Each structure stands twice: as C-alpha cells, then as structure tokens.
Amino acid sequence: xxxxxxxxxxxxxxxxxxxxxxxxxxxxxxxxxxxxxxxxxxxxxxxxxxxxxxxxxxxxxxxxxxxxxxxxxxxxxxxxxxxxxxxxxxxxxxxxxxxxxxxxxxxxxxxxxxxxxxxxxxxxxxxxxxxxxxxxxxxxxxxxxxxxxxxxxxxxxxxxxxxxxxxxxxxxxxxxxxxxxxxxxxxxxxxxxxxxxxxxxxxxxxxxxxxxxxxxxxxxxxxxxxxxxxxxxxxxxxxxxxxxxxxxxxxxxxxxxxxxxxxxxxxxxxxxxxxxxxxxxxxxxxxxx
Numbered sequence: 001x002x003x004x005x006x007x008x009x010x011x012x013x014x015x016x017x018x019x020x021x022x023x024x025x026x027x028x029x030x031x032x033x034x035x036x037x038x039x040x041x042x043x044x045x046x047x048x049x050x051x052x053x054x055x056x057x058x059x060x061x062x063x064x065x066x067x068x069x070x071x072x073x074x075x076x077x078x079x080x081x082x083x084x085x086x087x088x089x090x091x092x093x094x095x096x097x098x099x100x101x102x103x104x105x106x107x108x109x110x111x112x113x114x115x116x117x118x119x120x121x122x123x124x125x126x127x128x129x130x131x132x133x134x135x136x137x138x139x140x141x142x143x144x145x146x147x148x149x150x151x152x153x154x155x156x157x158x159x160x161x162x163x164x165x166x167x168x169x170x171x172x173x174x175x176x177x178x179x180x181x182x183x184x185x186x187x188x189x190x191x192x193x194x195x196x197x198x199x200x201x202x203x204x205x206x207x208x209x210x211x212x213x214x215x216x217x218x219x220x221x222x223x224x225x226x227x228x229x230x231x232x233x234x235x236x237x238x239x240x241x242x243x244x245x246x247x248x249x250x251x252x253x254x255x256x257x258x259x260x261x262x263x264x265x266x267x268x269x270x271x272x273x274x275x276x277x278x279x280x281x282x283x284x285x286x287x288x289x
Contacts, residue, residue, distance in 0.1 A: 001046060001077070002091040003030065004187065009086055014093060020044040022083065036061050036084020051075040051090065065127045065207060076209070077186040078200030091187040098185050099194040102173040105166070121167045121212045128206030129154065135208070141165045142177070143203060155204035162203070165195070172212060174201065
C-alpha cells in the first residue's frame with residue numbers, strides 16, 4: 001500500500017502490514033505538518049481484515065472522501081483521507097498495478113446478460129450526486145454527460161461519451177471513449193484499465209465502488225491481498241518505505257503462556273471445589289441417617 005500526497009507535502013511512502021501512526025509529533029511513523037493536524041492525528045492498521053483508520057481524538061478533524069470520521073473507518077485503495085488541511089490518497093504500490101492491457105470490445109450481441117439474468121457487476125456510489133445509488137453494468141455501461149450516456153454525470157471535463165465500463169468473459173474493463181478521457185482507478189489516473197471487484201472508479205467528484213460477487217479482488221504481486229504491499233524501498237526513487245519490527249509477537253507469546261497456565265489452574269480449582277461439595281453431601285447424608 002502506498003500513501004501519496006497530492007499536495008506534494010512529502011514523497012510517496014510505502015507501508016506494509018501493522019500500524020502506521022500519522023500526525024504532527026516527531027514520534028509518528030509519518031510526520032505531517034499543516035493547519036489542523038493534531039500531534040497524534042490518526043493511525044492506519046493494515047492486516048488480514050483490511051485497512052482500518054483509527055482517530056484517537058474525536059476533535060481531530062478527519063475526513064474520508066469528504067465525509068467526517070470521528071472514531072474508526074474501513075478504508076480501500078483509492079480513498080482520500082484528510083487530516084486538517086493535509087490530504088493523502090491510498091494507492092497500490094505501483095501505478096502499473098492497474099493493468100491497462102484490455103481486450104477488444106465485445107460484440108454487441110454479448111452486451112446483455114443471457115436469459116434476463118440480474119447483472120453480476122454493480123457500481124455503488126460512494127460520493128457525489130450518485131452517493132448510495134446502485135448502477136448495474138449490463139454488459140456495457142457508457143459513462144458521460146447527457147442523453148448519450150447510460151450513467152449521466154454532471155462533471156466538468158466529462159464528454160458526452162467519456163468512458164465505458166464493460167463486463168464480458170468474466171472480465172471487467174474500463175475503456176476510454178473520447179480523446180483525453182481519463183478516470184481514477186484506486187487513485188491512479190488511467191484511460192483504460194482491467195478492473196477487479198472492490199476497485200474504486202472516480203470521475204471528478206463522483207466515486208464508485210465495483211461490486212462483483214464471485215469475481216476475484218485485486219492482489220499485489222499475484223498473492224497477497226490488495227491491502228498488503230511490499231516494503232521494498234527501491235520501487236521508485238521518490239518513494240521511501242517504513243519498516244517496523246514485529247514487537248507484539250513476544251509479548252503475545254508470553255501472554256498466551258500465562259493464559260494457558262491460568263486455564264490449567266482453573267481446572268484444578270474446579271476439581272477441588274467439586275470434591276469438597278461431594279464430601280459435604282456425604283456427611284450431610286450420614287448425619288440424616
């Protein structure tokens with residue numbers, strides 16, 4: 001995963017699994033200065049469940065895709081996180097991770113699902129005028145402005161037929177239609193792209209999540225989930241990596257040993273208590289007799 005600052009406050013920074021602290025104080029993993037940036041503004045936790053944003057202080061102004069976050073949020077690649085006056089974008093390790101080698105357009109006869117089946121690919125609006133709306137992709141969805149578009153977006157720089165989202169042969173693609181037609185996929189500016197379930201497509205202020213149950217999600221280097229990136233500092237000349245030692249493992253191991261011993265002690269206490277109760281019942285019974 002890469003943290004990229006559109007305002008060029010810093011060079012791009014690679015982060016891997018674990019916790020990354022961001023704020024104005026010098027003891028953060030990433031030190032960011034600027035108006036409204038708190039000393040320990042936020043933490044990013046990347047792990048098997050995804051990317052979690054934690055805001056320790058509810059007074060620290062934090063937004064994800066222009067929407068305020070008070071405590072926690074789950075992030076995806078392509079999200080724009082704002083802390084005070086500074087913003088950063090979560091991107092893949094490399095721009096080239098968003099493949100642009102797309103297949104030729106499918107025949108018109110293959111543009112609709114066979115037998116009237118419901119579409120397998122949907123666009124869910126995350127921001128803009130389509131926030132919360134569901135847009136089905138029935139073979140081919142033309143994105144643009146006006147009557148020629150299936151998805152009409154009132155955005156500056158959007159042509160009448162700007163781009164198309166297509167689904168055929170188990171593959172989702174973004175295809176630029178006009179000259180200079182671009183969009184952002186997971187924060188990367190592209191014209192054409194092979195898309196995956198869970199990707200974000202952004203046309204100006206309008207941001208969409210691709211939902212495609214049963215289709216593969218994006219991976220890094222073909223193996224790790226999308227949120228697990230390498231920390232190789234040599235990926236680009238302008239990119240530095242944060243390397244963190246796993247300090248939690250020994251503590252967790254020790255705690256696990258103590259928990260196991262405590263569990264054994266609990267069992268013996270239960271056995272002893274049961275024996276005392278049984279002896280009391282026997283004495284009570286003999287006294288009655």
